[in-house]
Amino acid sequence: xxxxxxxxxxxxxxxxxxxxxxxxxxxxxxxxxxxxxxxxxxxxxxxxxxxxxxxxxxxxxxxxxxxxxxxxxxxxxxxxxxxxxxxxxxxxxxxxxxxxxxxxxxxxxxxxxxxxxxxxxxxxxxxxxxxxxxxxxxxxxxxxxxxxxxxxxxxxxxxxxxxxxxxxxxxxxxxxxxxxxxxxxxxxxxxxxxxxxxx
Amino acid sequence: xxxxxxxxxxxxxxxxxxxxxxxxxxxxxxxxxxxxxxxxxxxxxxxxxxxxxxxxxxxxxxxxxxxxxxxxxxxxxxxxxxxxxxxxxxxxxxxxxxxxxxxxxxxxxxxxxxxxxxxxxxxxxxxxxxxxxxxxxxxxxxxxxxxxxxxxxxxxxxxxxxxxxxxxxxxxxxxxxxxxxxxxxxxxxxxxxxxxxxxxxxxxxxxxxxxxxxxxxxxxxxxxxxxxxxxxxxxxxxxxxxxxxxxxxxxxxxxxxxxxxxxx
Numbered sequence: 001x002x003x004x005x006x007x008x009x010x011x012x013x014x015x016x017x018x019x020x021x022x023x024x025x026x027x028x029x030x031x032x033x034x035x036x037x038x039x040x041x042x043x044x045x046x047x048x049x050x051x052x053x054x055x056x057x058x059x060x061x062x063x064x065x066x067x068x069x070x071x072x073x074x075x076x077x078x079x080x081x082x083x084x085x086x087x088x089x090x091x092x093x094x095x096x097x098x099x100x101x102x103x104x105x106x107x108x109x110x111x112x113x114x115x116x117x118x119x120x121x122x123x124x125x126x127x128x129x130x131x132x133x134x135x136x137x138x139x140x141x142x143x144x145x146x147x148x149x150x151x152x153x154x155x156x157x158x159x160x161x162x163x164x165x166x167x168x169x170x171x172x173x174x175x176x177x178x179x180x181x182x183x184x185x186x187x188x189x190x191x192x193x194x195x196x197x198x199x
Numbered sequence: 200x201x202x203x204x205x206x207x208x209x210x211x212x213x214x215x216x217x218x219x220x221x222x223x224x225x226x227x228x229x230x231x232x233x234x235x236x237x238x239x240x241x242x243x244x245x246x247x248x249x250x251x252x253x254x255x256x257x258x259x260x261x262x263x264x265x266x267x268x269x270x271x272x273x274x275x276x277x278x279x280x281x282x283x284x285x286x287x288x289x290x291x292x293x294x295x296x297x298x299x300x301x302x303x304x305x306x307x308x309x310x311x312x313x314x315x316x317x318x319x320x321x322x323x324x325x326x327x328x329x330x331x332x333x334x335x336x337x338x339x340x341x342x343x344x345x346x347x348x349x350x351x352x353x354x355x356x357x358x359x360x361x362x363x364x365x366x367x368x369x370x371x372x373x374x375x376x377x378x379x380x381x382x383x384x385x386x387x388x389x390x391x392x393x394x395x396x397x398x399x400x401x402x403x404x405x406x407x408x409x410x411x412x413x414x415x416x417x418x419x420x421x422x423x424x425x426x427x428x429x430x431x432x433x434x435x436x437x438x439x440x441x442x443x444x445x446x447x448x449x450x451x452x453x454x455x456x457x458x459x460x461x462x463x
Contacts, residue, residue, distance in 0.1 A: 012283070018284075019284065019285075019286050021285065021312055028435075028459075029435035029459065030459055031435075031438065031457050031459065032221070032336050032337070032456065032457055032458070033221050033452070033455070033456075033457060034442045034443070034445075034446055034452040034455045034457065035439060035442070035443070036452075048215055048216075049210055049213065049215065050210065050213075054215075078288055079286055079287060079288070109218070111218045111219060112219075113219070114219070114221070114452075115219035115220050115221040115222075115453070116221060117218060117220070144435060144439065166219070169215065169218065171210060172210075178221060178336075179336075181335070182334070182335025182336050183333055183334070183335045195274075196234070196235060196333060197234075198234035198235065199234050
């Protein structure tokens with residue numbers, strides 16, 4: 001076997017989950033579908049399903065909610081991580097509090113204006129673990145990264161952080177989303193390397 | 200193409216609007232749901248495609264994985280003597296003629312961690328680990344007319360489709376467009392037929408009636424025959440530009456599938 005040249009003997013950053021590398025200042029763009037031509041004026045965010053009152057916020061209404069920022073690391077299933085980055089928007093807890101979550105709700109399906117879907121346990125997106133974000137590094141979220149607004153669920157691989165977020169539907173059961181129906185893991189915890197079905 | 204996977208969310212008793220969808224699922228999750236294991240694979244041949252791209256033929260040892268579907272990828276894992284590992288996803292370039300042999304074409308990323316090792320250190324007879332095949336969206340089973348648009352190294356999974364199409368008798372219409380900066384950047388030279396159009400964005404070859412320039416609607420219009428599924432693979436910029444052109448020419452967004460791998 002030839003000499004192994006990767007790794008370069010550097011100590012791995014403890015913020016990197018197994019199998020991940022630091023992409024540095026770049027922010028790769030991965031997408032499966034045609035990007036919707038979505039402006040802030042066209043954008044809306046809906047919470048429905050097992051809630052007391054289904055609610056829809058447009059751009060202005062969403063911006064009247066309590067603003068929040070998040071700083072930390074994000075991880076893509078294709079093995080890059082972006083460390084020490086920041087996003088600004090509104091906590092999903094804030095939207096859910098306004099809609100009122102019914103006790104039987106256990107899961108959500110997040111959906112995009114593009115038609116993309118991804119499923120998440122409710123416990124993974126509540127308690128300060130998920131946001132609807134429209135700023136990245138203090139600037140408007142670029143279109144290719146899901147602007148005007150995307151979901152941010154930094155504890156999970158980034159395919160769960162649906163771009164061009166259109167809403168979440170609360171369910172009393174789990175229903176696989178776009179990638180989960182196509183061989184990717186139901187949950188997607190980077191620290192457990194839950195990349196593919198069965199991992 | 201659908202195969203009985205779960206419908207999008209529904210809640211009996213609640214009148215909820217249907218959610219948008221990107222379209223039918225064309226691949227079933229492995230029935231067992233079982234974790235796919237890392238398999239040892241031996242490099243049996245290496246071929247230069249360009250000055251910065253090499254194709255590795257790999258023979259998978261031990262249990263045979265599923266035969267891949269054109270468009271899928273394998274994960275490759277390398278382990279250093281100290282036990283540290285690195286893994287990357289690489290598109291399969293070969294037709295699915297065998298389950299235990301695949302070809303992966305790897306572009307050299309000069310400041311990358313894995314691709315320089317594959318380019319400079321790996322030789323015939325060396326072993327790596329493979330896991331796969333993966334991917335259930337950017338796949339083509341040979342049963343629908345296809346329009347394949349590849350930018351640079353994005354041609355790799357499209358070549359698996361083109362090879363499969365050719366090997367299985369060219370039963371449905373297929374068109375392939377490859378966009379490269381310069382003639383020397385073209386992968387798989389000499390293997391294309393009349394189904395393929397090569398466009399050059401920076402420097403056209405002598406005598407090419409098309410001046411060098413970015414992919415345009417005029418390039419695409421003659422390739423649109425209706426009823427096609429489009430597969431677009433390349434950089435973020437190429438994928439965005441090409442897919443928006445297709446939609447502007449009337450192709451439904453739901454018929455456009457895009458794939459872009461991360462760098463490295």
